[in-house]
Amino acid sequence: MANTHANDRIELTREVIPKAALARDIRGNEDGAVATFDGCVRNHSHGRATLHLEYEAYESMALSKMREIAHELHSHYAINRVAIVHRLGRLEIGETSVFIAVSSAHRAAAFDACRHAIDTLKKTVPIWKKEYFADGAVWADGELPPAPGQTRGTKPASN
């Protein structure tokens, strides 16, 4: 499991995400910028009206992957603190499903790191979204995480 900095906040929650408190708490006096990403539930998907969403996760692995993202941000950007919080369970239209906040001395690093965090989360963190419509529910199309190739030179079993 990747190390995270002591003041980072990496969480899964079934409650409303306390966005203002998270953005406030990750700011230190050495910071000149806090960039945030607020991912929220929209009322449509592929031209259909969405009623609500449900998120589920492979929780232990999701937290591990979210910590890896924070670790990666600290390695690649001149940032100070990271908050990545994803909500699970039933979410209504307009509610926040994921909130990311990054603090840094200067704005470019915070913007870049925040973008990197959400883009990576959507590709590698094992969380799934089910979309509920008036006429049924579907699991959202997602991204297949990049998995390691073969562990050795043998031919893998066919599909």
Next chain:
Amino acid sequence: MLVKVLYFGRLKEVSGAPEESVELCDGARIEDLFTQCALSRPELRKFRSSLVAARNREFAAWDTPLDPGDEIGFLPPVSGG
């Protein structure tokens, strides 16, 4: 050896249960485990090409050898965010 299998998303609905324990021969790999899981539920097979496997909470290649007590997750495309 005994390993634990976890199913997520649409796969959980196809498998009919979120998790199960599976007895395997020594030397079995993740691919063998999936094949065995699909024996009793052939409909799992059609998801094989759109899944990734995780071994003990890390993404793993399909030819990864298994150890007793491993936790193997079969993960459909992720859609968090």
